[in-house]
Amino acid sequence: MEATQTATGHVSAATVLAAGQEGAKAMTIAEKLIAATSKKARKxxxxxxxxxxxxxxxxxxxxxxxxxxxxxxxxxxxxxxxxxxxxxxxxxxxxxxxxxxxxxxxxxxxxxxxxxxxxxxxxxxxxxxxxxxxxxxxxxxxxxxxxxxxxxxxxxxxxxxxxxxxxxxxxxxxxxxxxxxxxxxxxxAPSLVGRNLAKTVSRAATESFDKVPESQAFAVAAPAPKKYHVVAYDCGVKESILVGLVRVGCDLTVVPWDTPAADVLAMEPDGVFLSNGPGDPDAVTETYEQARELIGKVPVFGICLGHQMISLASGGEMEKLKFGHRGGNQPVMNLVSGQVEITAQNHGFGLVFPSLGKLVPELSGGVAEHTADGDLRFWSQRRIAPVVENERFGRIRLTHVNLNDGTCEGIQLLDQNAFSVQYHPEANPGPTDAHYLFTAFCRLMDGDADYLNINISQDRLAGWVFGSKEA
The missing domain is CATH 3.50.30.20 (Carbamoyl-phosphate synthase small subunit, N-terminal domain)
Incomplete structure (x- = not known):
């Protein structure tokens, strides 16, 4: 309906009323159309x-x-x-x-x-x-x-x-x-900063875990025979990460987020895993205090929040990222192998790598000072995995760098049997480039000093069958 104007230029009341009635009629028709679709009635x-x-x-x-x-x-x-x-x-x-x-x-x-x-x-x-x-x-x-x-x-x-x-x-x-x-x-509403959310999603009691989804058998081979007894801290662990450990031969015992290190060591594990989890890592005090007691006594592997727990146990500092890393398309360089991985990530906090200690020039390409802007792509451009001297655990190497913003994505304790990454290598959801990290953990437990230097192109295909008779 066209609007008509009076001589003074104003729309008449009758025209407004008629237009409103026409609009109401059109809205009713639109609602009927939507109700006939898969969207149904909307609120x-x-x-x-x-x-x-x-x-x-x-x-x-x-x-x-x-x-x-x-x-x-x-x-x-x-x-x-x-x-x-x-x-x-x-x-x-x-x-x-x-x-x-x-x-x-x-x-x-x-x-x-x-x-x-x-x-x-x-x-x-x-x-x-x-x-x-x-x-x-x-x-x-x-x-x-x-x-x-x-x-x-x-x-x-x-x-x-x-x-x-x-x-x-x-x-x-x-x-x-x-x-x-x-x-x-x-x-x-409360802020995420300062809140320990790991304790809200951790399991309440120690449990064994050996689940492998049957519906994925069409694509993924059966797990390797159990070889390693691993105790996994549940700080909000994704089930697929536990499945990833099972697939490479780990016999898993999963414990609550605040389980004392003494209790874990009494289980005589071959290795300890620190899981992913939510919230501010600085608030998860009980877990990183246990990590501090475990490092040096047993091989330790951390993912995401677990990486932050190892970093805090080493005396490192955390920063709140502007908007975090979340998704399955984050490029990360492995400074040890020189290869680039497309990774799945979910975190809003990150390690400030220079806070771990001063650079060791002879192990860092002759560089003696950290970059002023903190952008770790300085090292990826030079293909150098720099090493710092840490007061608690000795030499710590930067192993992985985010190529989008230059933040830290992984570290390796050279004088202790421990390493960690900030991202999620089990690829749920996401690419399989970082699958090799589960293999690296097994190699660490086997005593391989060069456990991180793995051809990811070969390892990422391990275990896939895609409908073969073995599935």
Missing amino acids: AAILLLEDGTRFDGWACGAPGEVTGEICFNTSLEGYLEVITDPSYAGQIVTMTYPQIGNYGVNLDDTQSAKPALRGLVVHDMCRTPSNWRSSMSLPEFLERENIVAIEGIDTRALVRHIRDFGAQTAILSTEDLDAASLAEKVAA
């Missing part, structure tokens, strides 16, 4: 950031209201593994890939018994998945697990805002749609 939802940035969309999970640190994951697949990764405790996760849920949910791929994230943000949610392994749709899973989710927003704009202005607290609601009310709530 409004709001995502509000602590700086006042607001995104309006539609609920696509359980109803409710949650607060948490807003972050984003750049993986093209693996949304179920992301949603069930305990490392996302306390966070609202944004998926950058535009459509999420199109291959549904297979419960064998979950990484924990219960999702720990606070909420989920997507551009478009698929309610009609197509995959032979799927047992339910993602919205059904979200509703079953009581996870609040929103769709229909411009995730590109949201991610750019986070990149520009950094991580911050946000509120996601399907119940309260008043911006002023939501702003008060998000202002009162």
Whole structure:
């Protein structure tokens, strides 16, 4: 309907009324059209950031209201593994890939018994998945697990805002749609910094673990025979990391996050593993204090939060990253082998490598001073794995560097049997380039001094069968 104006230039009341009636009629038709699609009837939802940035969309999970640190994951697949990764405790996760849920949910791929994230943000949610392994749709899973989710927003704009202005607290609601009310709530929400979230997702008692998902047997060979008794600290461990250890021959005993080192040593393990987990590493005091007691007595391997535990046990300092590393496309150089890995990552804090000690020039290409800007790509450009002298554990080598921002991705204690990486080598979700790190841990337990110097191109294919008779 065309609007008509009076002689004074104002739209007449009759025209406004008629236009409103026409708009209401059109809205009714739109609602009927949507109701006839897989989207069905939609309920409004709001995502509000602590700086006042607001995104309006539609609920696509359980109803409710949650607060948490807003972050984003750049993986093209693996949304179920992301949603069930305990490392996302306390966070609202944004998926950058535009459509999420199109291959549904297979419960064998979950990484924990219960999702720990606070909420989920997507551009478009698929309610009609197509995959032979799927047992339910993602919205059904979200509703079953009581996870609040929103769709229909411009995730590109949201991610750019986070990149520009950094991580911050946000509120996601399907119940309260008043911006002023939501702003008060998000202002009162707790920060991720200073909170020990590892204790909220760790198991409560010691358990053995030997699970290998049967539905993955079409692609992955049976585990190697058990050779090593490994005690794994559960700080919020992804189940697939434990599976990765089982596949290379580890007989696993999994213990709570704060288990005393004396109790672990009494089990007489061949090695100790420190797992991934959520939150601020500085707050997980009990774990890194145990790590300090274990290093030098038994081979130790740490992943993600486990890397940070070894770093803190060594007297290192942590920094809060502007927006963290989350996704399956993070390039990392192994300074020992010179090879580059595309890695899966999920962390918001990182080690300040110079805080471990002063450089040893004769082991660092003649360089005596750390770079002023802290960018560790200085070493990747020169193909040098620098070594510092640490007051607690002797020589520590920088082994891995993030090629996107020059942050530390791995260290090796040269005078102790210990090493760690900041990323997730089991590739759930993500590429398999870093699978060799499980092999490296076995080589460390075997006493191989050059355990990190592995051809990743060969190792990443080990154990894959893809439908062969052996599967």
